[in-house]
Amino acid sequence: MSIDLEKLAEQEYKYGFFTDIEQEIAPKGLGEDTIRLISSKKQEPEWLLEWRLKAYRHWLTMKEPRWAHVSFPPIDYQNISYYAAPKVKVGPKSLDEIDPEIRKTYEKLGIPLDEQMMLAGVAVDAVFDSVSVITTFKEKLAEVGVIFCSISDAVREHPALVKKYLGFVVPQNDNFYAALNSAVFTDGSFVYIPKGVRCPMELSTYFRINAESTGQFERTLIIAEEGSYVSYLEGCTAPKRDENQLHAAVVELIAHKDATIKYSTIQNWYPGNAEGEGGIYNFVTKRGRCVGRNSHISWTQVETGSAITWKYPSCILEGDGSVGEFYSVALTNRRQQADTGTKMIHIGKNTSSTIVSKGISAGHGQNTYRGLVQIGKDASGARNYTQCDSMLIGDKCGAHTFPYIEVKNSTAQMEHEASTSKIGEDQIFYCQQRGLSAENAVSLIVNGFCKEVFKELPFEFAIEAEKLLSISLEGSVG
C-alpha cells in the first residue's frame, strides 16, 4: 500500500493565530468575589448575581463527571481566568467602534462583520473571549420583532424574558459544567422569535477564544414563540497554544407550539498538536425543550476541533406530536477524544425523534457515540429512529458506541441501526485509479459518509463543513 494510513503528520490549524489587543483580564481563580466581579462588570441586576451565586455554591458540592470515555489530567479551576474582555466599550453601537484588530480577526476567520459585505444575509453575533463585540442586522431583525443580541444586552434590555427562561431547560444544578457555567457565564447570544414570525435570515454566533489561560463560558438562549421559525448557527475557533483551555458552554432552546428551531454547530476549536499537547476542552451542555404541541427542535453538529469534546445536544419532547432531531458528524484525528451524542426524552404523545450520528476516527483519535432514547409511560405512539455509523481510518484509533434505550410505553416504535467500517483501501485505490490523490480520495469518501448530516446544514455552511473536514483529515494519510 503506497498510502501509509498510520502516518500522522502535523496538520496546519488555519485559525491558530493570536490577536494582540489590550485586554482586561480578571485575576486567575474562582470564588464568590470572582462572580461578583463578573456580575458588576456586566452591570447585572441583583437577581442574576444571586442566581450565579446559588449555582456556584451548588457547584462546590459537585464532582467532575468521569463516566465519559475520555481521559485528561485534573483541571485546576483556580488556575483559570474567568473573564477576559477587549478594552473597549462594551457593546459598541456601530461597526466603526469595534477595535480594528478585532475586526481584522473576524475577517481572517472569514466572518466579515461589515453589513455591506454580508452576502448571504446572515446576521452575526461575534463573541470574543468573554464579551460580544458586535451583533449585526439588529435593527433589521427588530422590524419583525426578532430580538438577536448578546445575552448581556438581553439581561439589560429584556430582563423579564431572561429571568423567565434562564435555566428553564438546563437548571443551575444540572451537571458539574453547567453549574460552573451558570456561576461564571460571561456572554453568548440571545434570540427571541415572536409568535408567528419566520426569522427572515440565518442567525449565527461566532465564538473566538483569544486570551491565554482563560476559560470561555458562554450561554445561549433561544426562545421560539408559537408558530415561529428560526435557523441558528454557531462557529468556534481558538489560537494554537500548548496549554489546554476550558470551554464550558450552556445552550438552552425553547420551542413553543408549532415552532421550529434549527440549531447548527460547526465546532473547530484548536484540537491540540500531534502529541496531544494543547487544545480546547469542550465540555458543553446543550438542550432544548419542545414545550408546545407539534414543536420541533433540530440539532446539527459538525465537531472537528477540540482536544476533548463532551457534548450531548438533547431534546425533551413534552408537547404532543413534537419532533426532535440530532444529526452529528464528529471527527477525531491525532490524539483528539470525543464523547458525544444526544438524549431524546419522549414525554408527550406521538412524539418522534431521529438520530443520525457519523463518527470518524483517524490517527490516535478516540470517538464515542453515547445516546439515550427514553420513552416515558404516557408517550404513546412515540417513535425513534437511530442510525449510528463509525468509520475508522488507520489502526491506532478507536470507535465506541453506547446507546441506551429505555421504553416505558408498549406502543413505542424503535429502530436502531449501527455500523462500523474501516475506510476501504479498495475505495481509495479506486479513486486513485481515476486520478485523485489518496488524500482527496479519503476526503471524498468521508464526505460521502457524512452526506446525510451535511444536507441538514444551511447550504453555505454545508460547503464550509466539507472543506473543514478535508482540512481536519490532512495528515491522516501519508
Next chain:
Amino acid sequence: MLEIRNLHVSIADQEIIKGLNLKVKAGEVHSIMGPNGSGKSTLAQVLAGRASYVVTEGEIIFEGKDLLELAPEERACEGIFMAFQYPVEIPGVANTYLLREALNSIRKYRGLEPLKHVEFARLAKEKMGIMGMADNLLKRSVNEGFSGGEKKKNEIFQMQILEPKLAILDETDSGLDIDALKVVADGVNALRSPERAFVIITHYQRLLDYIVPDFVHVLVDGRILKSGGKELAFELEDRGYGWVEEEARKAVNN
C-alpha cells in the same frame, strides 16, 4: 507506448508473475487470455499501481516514463485507465461527483482548466447515451446498488469520459449477459483510435467476437507462453490452454 520487460511480481511472498514481456503500441488492441490463477488480474493491478503487489524484478516503461516510479493517481493522470473486475461502492458519493473530480484532477495535472459544471453535464449526458445508461445512475452513489451489468457499464462510461491513452479491461465481460456485453463492446470500440491502446483481460473468446484484438497472448503460470493474432483466441476456445503449456514444455526440452 507500453513496454514490460522481464516483470516479476509477488504478493505476500508468493511469485505470481514470473518474467513477463509485452510490448503495446498506440492503436493496438491486445488481449491477454489464460486459465484461472495465471496472473492476468495481477498484471492489471500492477499496471494500475496497486501497492500490495510487489514488483521484485523487471521494468515497465509507459510513454518513455518508468511507470513503477509513479503513484496510482499519477499513472491515471498520465493516461492509464483500468476498468475494474469488481468495481467498489462508495456510499454517499454521487457517481457524477467522483467522475467530475477525477476528470478535473487529470486536467489539472495536464495543465488544463477544470471543466465547468455545465460542460461536464453535457459531456456526461452524451456518453450516457452511448452506454444506454439511465440518467439516475449519474446521481446515485458510486456503484451502490448497481446491478452487475450496470457496474461494468459504469466502468466503460467512466473510461469514455476520462479518454485514457491506455485502457486496461480486467475481465469486464464476466457476469454480463449478451446484450450488456454488446453495449460494453460498442463503448470500447467507439474509443478505438490510432492514439489509444487497449489491454483486454478475459477468460473467454466471447468478448473478442465484439472487440476484435490485434494480438492475443496466452498467459500461463506468470509467463506469456504464446502470442498470435485473433485466430489464436478461436483455437484456445476449441482446445483449451493445455496444449499451449504442452508446446511450451516441448520447446524447453528441445
